[in-house]
Amino acid sequence: MKKKIWFNRWFSTAYHLMEAIKKNSDGIEFEIYGTHPVKDTVYFTVCDYYEVEPDLEAGEYIEYCLDFCRKHQIDAFIPYHYAPEVSENIARFWEIGTNVLVCEDFGLMDTMSHKGKLYESFQAHNLSSLVPAYRIVRTVEEFEEAYHMISNEGKKACFKPANGRGGAGFRVVTETENTVEDLFGPISHKITYANAVKILSSVSSFEELMVLEYLEEVEYSIDCLAYNGQLLAAVPRKKAAGRIRELEDVPELLDLANKVNSIYQIPYVYNIQVKYSQGKPKLLEINPRMAGGLHISCLSGVNFPYLAVKLLLNGYADVPIPKLDIFATHVEQSVMLSKKEQLVTN
Template sequence: MVINIWFNRWFSTVSHYMELIRHNPDQQEFVIYGTHPNPDTVYFKYCDVSGTEPDIEGEEYIQFCLDYCIQNQIHIFVPRKENVLISHHLDKFEEIGVKILVCPDGELMAMMDDKAAMYRSLQNEENEGNFIVTIPSYRIVNNAKEFQQAYAELSKDNMKLCIKPVIGEGASGFRIIDNNADTIPFIFSTASSQKISYETAVKILQTQEHFPDLMVLEYLDGYEYSIDCLADADGTLLTAIPRKKGNGRIREIEYNEELIEIAVKMAAQYKIPYVFNIQVKYKDGVPKLLEINPRMSGGLHISCLADINFPYYAIKLLLGHPLEALYPKFGLKVTHIEQAVILSSEESAVLV
């Protein structure tokens, strides 16, 4: 049976996941569908069927997804956009015969999407004697006065601080508080920066009486790791691949027992199925949690070089098929280069 699989609005790196699914070891045939509001989306080149989707949200978007699945006879839906909301509507997709690669626990999805809620949950577990991972020192603020108070409390021991939205993806909204950012030498010597001075941050935050919840937390200055995890439908961990972010574009697939143990404990407590990602960063030799993503991470294709086809195996588990024992290959240092992709071309040629 040929399986129709749909990816809605995703990162450009989803093109790698499409190829990994297409060239799977079982030779299972897929027809890959992809949508995005931008007609020049690069991963359209890796789809069998592609097209634009409306730039809408909420319940209206859910209805679009249901209609798209029916119209295109989709068997498997791999959502990124609105994946939390979609997890609350799985019954509607089940009624039309569509399986969705998403954690079916909508409340758990919402908690993982909210960094503060996830931190509180982990702190509660630690208070009950179930330590999973160290949490950075932090405060939650939604007005300028609270920000000033949080900064004063956390920086009193000369702790370097940063800010980021409680709900958000990747580095969106992330800033390191550095008072050198307002100096002429900094402007002249820096091409682009995620740094902002305390005074500038206060000035910006004072422009609104209230703003969406913002985390003020200790800046972690050590190496950052993404731990890509594969689990069965019950959330039993099958493998975890720590991926170290080195200098520039260097990545290392590293056997790190400390980080794998974090994945084991996280899986045991929260039972996240199929595929998820844990991001940590070191400070003073201690790995501290950045966030948990209950989906395929943006750099998952790097971890797949460990001979683990995460996207296809996750689909296989979603369909209820067992996996043989997995033996990841560690000790890899990798990088990547830019590749030009022709999005369209005119047929005519000009002779010169």
């Protein structure tokens, strides 16, 4: 009988993750289930079954997930939406026979979900050299103090929500106003210091912002596969010019991956993001899930999505040594959204 795998409310590149699982080298067949609140979600075209999700708050959403797993007898649940809350309730999924591809340690999930807590944890584990200058702020006065602390060190400042995902809310702070040339150039994430202060001063307090030094050099994502405390594979994926990516053998980043594994022992598949400053890597975040660009790292010969599922369901997997020093890119692909007959709405 085919194993049933469910992805809930993922980003569009889950399309590639699903394909990687289906096109595994062992020839094992899976049924892929997908849900999302947008009815024309592209990864629905890869799914054997899909439906539109309801818009629910955390508690009700967990009940929806449990009901979905019961109804469809899901073998492996791969959560993205409300993943920390799923981790907190993982025993309830085990009770109904569903394995969950998520870190089982809710405390660790909570730490990784909050950038300030993660930085504090790095400092507590003698990894301070990897932490950029930063402050967590909730008022405009705290924002001004943090900005001046960073700028007085001769560094450019930026900020983003402490609990944010990806690039949401990210801004680089500048002293100068935009020019006409800026208006005709690419869309920018820049904001002037004066404008930031004006906006933030319109409220007495706001959700936690992390103000930190802007790291201007090259960025890497280190895709990791691990199980039972053992790091099985790590692939540093460099953001080169434009859409070019390089799978690169960088000893200090592979060493970092081993240190993170030895300290946190995050299971299955996760992603460490770093960016360089003055030739040294600095931590951006750790994503305890499959990354959006993971399909590029699969060009190393390591099928991360499939192997993670195999480890989850079977407890073992033969993992090849990654092939690095690979340049890659991706192109747009037209996908017809035509499988309306399989759509189920609640």
